[in-house]
Structures are given as structure tokens and as C-alpha cells.
Amino acid sequence: MSIEHVQEDALNMHFDGELAPAEAASVERHLATCGECSKRLNSMQRLHEMITMSAAQVASEVDFDAMFGRVEQGTKVAPVPRLIERIGLWVTESLQHNPMRVWAPAGGLALAAAAAVIFVLRPSEPMAKRGVVPDEREPKREKMMVAENDPAPESNASEVVQVDFGSNTGTVFEIALADGASTPVVWINED
Amino acid sequence: MLSRIAALAFFIAAFGALPASGQDVTRDVKGEVLVVLAKEAEGPVDAKLKSIDALQKPPFNSFKTMELLATHEVTLGEATPATVQLPNGRSLQIKLVERMADGRHKVSVSINRPDKQDYLPLLTVIASGEPFFVAGQKHAGGTLVIGVKIAGKSAKSSK
Numbered sequence: 001m002s003i004e005h006v007q008e009d010a011l012n013m014h015f016d017g018e019l020a021p022a023e024a025a026s027v028e029r030h031l032a033t034c035g036e037c038s039k040r041l042n043s044m045q046r047l048h049e050m051i052t053m054s055a056a057q058v059a060s061e062v063d064f065d066a067m068f069g070r071v072e073q074g075t076k077v078a079p080v081p082r083l084i085e086r087i088g089l090w091v092t093e094s095l096q097h098n099p100m101r102v103w104a105p106a107g108g109l110a111l112a113a114a115a116a117v118i119f120v121l122r123p124s125e126p127m128a129k130r131g132v133v134p135d136e137r138e139p140k141r142e143k144m145m146v147a148e149n150d151p152a153p154e155s156n157a158s159e160v161v162q163v164d165f166g167s168n169t170g171t172v173f174e175i176a177l178a179d180g181a182s183t184p185v186v187w188i189n190e191d
Numbered sequence: 192m193l194s195r196i197a198a199l200a201f202f203i204a205a206f207g208a209l210p211a212s213g214q215d216v217t218r219d220v221k222g223e224v225l226v227v228l229a230k231e232a233e234g235p236v237d238a239k240l241k242s243i244d245a246l247q248k249p250p251f252n253s254f255k256t257m258e259l260l261a262t263h264e265v266t267l268g269e270a271t272p273a274t275v276q277l278p279n280g281r282s283l284q285i286k287l288v289e290r291m292a293d294g295r296h297k298v299s300v301s302i303n304r305p306d307k308q309d310y311l312p313l314l315t316v317i318a319s320g321e322p323f324f325v326a327g328q329k330h331a332g333g334t335l336v337i338g339v340k341i342a343g344k345s346a347k348s349s350k
Contacts, residue, residue, distance in 0.1 A: 157321055
């Protein structure tokens, strides 16, 4: 006649108090008559007691105040590096391991800077060169008034300082000449 | 001796107070008005206009035909505006507004219909001797291009 022992999972759940009342009662009845299963349960209890005692002992030996103090001290000793230092470190490491990660962005930045300098320093183009040329098909514009008494004092060129198109519309632009001078043009858009 | 020095100083002061010849406020101002009929159709370009740099550039270079209809020499005085009759029946009037200290001249230019005032643009231009243009009026299937050159400090000829 074979005896059916309590399975390991059911014994663990019983030890943890997780079995339903009817199952727990059935396990208790078996344990009362089965020395082997009672022995397994006692082993679980001893192991649990040893782990609990060991954790408590270790915890009692740790000086948590001193440990947190060292952590705080460590954070003060090692501040977060500045951005320039991080960039420098990144560049150094990238140059060693993957140079293209450095030279590609650096080249792009150089090109962008050069383009910005050219854009800022370029001579102003006449409106006609920018494609702003009179076109009778374009919609009517409001009267164009140029600020009076606003000529460039050092300019040798002729310049339009004020325009009233009356009942018409039009535009004012300049034509760049070969010698760097420019010629103003007043263009009337007749209806 | 002292009186001679005083007389010399007075002479120099009096001479220096006179306007320089280039700033003679009473001298009339010379100018020139070119009236050009421009068309987009293929055709001849007047030889006199080929030397004007601005007419060889956009937007004027889109005109394939340019006919010099008239050239007017004008004289502007303090109270004597110049009037040029345009082929479309309107008149172009140029008035001297100011003789500027830098040798340029501020002029006002207006284009009027007969018995009308300021129907078309009234513009004020500081002229340096380089030409400026008033264009866009329709005439005879083309566009009138009016070039105005008022003598100024850099009164060099058009290219």
C-alpha cells in the first residue's frame, strides 16, 4: 500500500498560508499521520528561521547613517562635468573609436558658419536681380512710399526717395550696373 | 603793416565766403530726357541706346525692339521747371527741389494728363548725374521707357 505525500508546491503554499481552508485542513490531517512530510515542513521552518536571523544580524551590523554620509560625500566630490568637458570627452573618445562621428558634424558646422558669414557679408543685390521685376499680371499694389530724406549720404548714385503712384500702382527697383553703381527705375503698372 | 594784414585777412574772409563755382546756387541745372518706345517683338534697337548699360539688363533686356523717339535737353532753374511732351499725350515735368551739399540735385518728376494734375506718378529723386528711368506706360503697342539724367557731381556719360 503506497502513501500519497503532499506535493512540494502544496507544502510550500501551506507553509506560506496560501492554501484554501479546505486544502489546508486536508494537508494538516496528512501531516498528523505522515512523519516524512512533517519532516519536510520542519526543514522549511528551520531554513526560514535561519534566513530571518541572518538578515537581522547583517542589518544590525550595518551603520546606515555612515553609509548615507559616504554616499552624500561622494556626490559632492564628483560633480557633474560641464558641457564643454563632456563635449571634449566625447570628441576624444569618438576620435579614437569612430572619427567620422566627429568630422562629419564638424564639417557641417563649418559649412553652416561659412554660409552664414557669406550671407551676412554679401553686398545687397538689386531687387531686379532677386526677381522682383515689374509684372503687369501681378495684382495691384498699394501706393509705394519711400522715406523722404533718407538717402545714403555717401552715395554717388541717383536714388528715388519718394513715389506717389497716384491712381496707378507700380514698383521701384534698381538695376545693378557693371561698375557697381545702380540705376533706379520707377515702373508704372497701368490698368 | 598792420593795416595791410588786416586788409588781406578781410579779403581772404570775403573770398572764402563766396560759394565755390561748383556750388553756384544761381546756376541752372542741365539735364537730358530720353523717350524710348520698347517692344517685346523682335526688331531693331537704336544704336544710341545700346551704349546705355541699364537698358541691356533685366527687365529692359526683355524688350527686343527699342526705338529712340525723342531726346530732350532740359534746363532746370529755381523757378523754371522743365516740361517734356510725351508721345502718349501726357507731359513729363521736372522741377528742381534742392541743390544738395554733396553736389547732387533733388528733383521732382511728374507725369500728367492734359488738364489733370498728378494723375501718374509724382516722384522725388536725388540725381547724381547717373540716369534714372520711369517706365511702364503703354503706347503704340509697346512700353514707354523714359530715361532722365540730371547733371550732378559725378556727371559722367552713360555707358
